[in-house]
Amino acid sequence: QSVLTQPPSVSAAPGQKVTISCSGSSSSIGNNYVSWYRQVPGTAPKLLMYDNNKRPSGIPDRFSGSKSATSATLGITGLQTGDEADYYCVTWSSSLISVVFGGGTKLTVL
């Protein structure tokens, strides 16, 4: 059972917008930065967002991140079939003194 809670799956049609939520606590998301990763099955995860809402070089602005209180959200607009992947949120837990991962969300572009 993950310290961070994500929906197991989300889906939307091509061109539409989708959001993926990540719920934590005051000792995790509430007081630390969040990062997001995308993983195509069979490949290594890739950094998608860091410091809650910053995109690494090469990540298009269709991807956005936000944080409010003890939850974080990844947004993807203009969905493409190539966006199908598993998405993970990550932060630091000040109570556990540990990195914590969300359980992952499978995005399906219908």
Added chain:
Amino acid sequence: VQLQESGPGLVKPSETLSLTCGVSGFTLKGGYYWGWIRQPPGKGLEWIGSIYYTESTYYKPSLRSRVTISVDTSKNQFSLNLSSVTAADTAIYYCARHLLHVEMTPVRGYFDYWGPGTLVTVSS
């Protein structure tokens, strides 16, 4: 920056799993932590631990009693030892560069470069 995991793909139960991550294009002394993350087949990602070149380490609490991460700056590589393995330790093991600033509030951290991963199976 490139990372590459190496080590046995098969480990017997109760033995120690040992992996090494070779780093090229960046020095281990460059101000980052270096981490290990694993993924059991069909499941999510799990952080194991991270190390700084000064040998400062952070481990996942539930694995701390079995995990040792070490660093060899002369070879620009770091290693993972996981003792007393069981079938539950079967996973793809990834190494990654880990920016981690725990002295800050909020704590800042992310994994920006990853190795391709290596599958380790625990079986007799």
